[in-house]
Amino acid sequence: MAVNSSFSDKELVLKAQAGDLDAEEALMRKYKETVKIKAKMYYMAGADEDDVVQEGMIGLLKAIRQYDAEKDAAFGTFAGVCITRQIISAIRTADREKHKALNTSISLSDPLKDSGDDMTLEDTLRTNMAENPETLLVFKDIVYYIMHNGDNILSDFEMEVLSEMVKGKNYEEIAEKLGRNPKSIDNAMQRIKKKVVAYLWR
Numbered sequence: 795m796a797v798n799s800s801f802s803d804k805e806l807v808l809k810a811q812a813g814d815l816d817a818e819e820a821l822m823r824k825y826k827e828t829v830k831i832k833a834k835m836y837y838m839a840g841a842d843e844d845d846v847v848q849e850g851m852i853g854l855l856k857a858i859r860q861y862d863a864e865k866d867a868a869f870g871t872f873a874g875v876c877i878t879r880q881i882i883s884a885i886r887t888a889d890r891e892k893h894k895a896l897n898t899s900i901s902l903s904d905p906l907k908d909s910g911d912d913m914t915l916e917d918t919l920r921t922n923m924a925e926n927p928e929t930l931l932v933f934k935d936i937v938y939y940i941m942h943n944g945d946n947i948l949s950d951f952e953m954e955v956l957s958e959m960v961k962g963k964n965y966e967e968i969a970e971k972l973g974r975n976p977k978s979i980d981n982a983m984q985r986i987k988k989k990v991v992a993y994l995w996r
Contacts (some may be wrong), residue, residue, distance in 0.1 A: 803869040838885045853880025878935040947989045955982040
């Protein structure tokens, strides 16, 4: 039986956690597009986009089962982090299997070993995050995940730049807000991308 669409995410999660498969399916359908958007941002060694989507759906399912309705975080935010975490975990597992010799000292512009082409570590994220707001949101999720795992790979300035970029501001607007020039903002965005990709592949 179809679940009433008037239910909130929180209500659907509680129903799903109580064993209501219709509620679980409703949440999976609702957030499937979010999973697809996130999956398009990644390359995973030895896998195609459908495989990445599948990992994202696993992350979504974990979010449904692990969400604590007593906490302040909205389910959508929690689900986004769980989806990203699962994809990151899959990428790192694939990396360990296929590219065991890689480490963070390798240049991000060097071709990946055994890739058979000119793919670099930077290419594992498929779009330019400075031009794609969806990619920026994915990066924000990644940074959230990294920091909540006890790591802090970005400087205070880089965090400020990313925060302003996610709000939809361009380089000129961010530069004015932070009292810097646009070139320094561009440089910060490039550093953010390199640091995040290096973290994923270490």
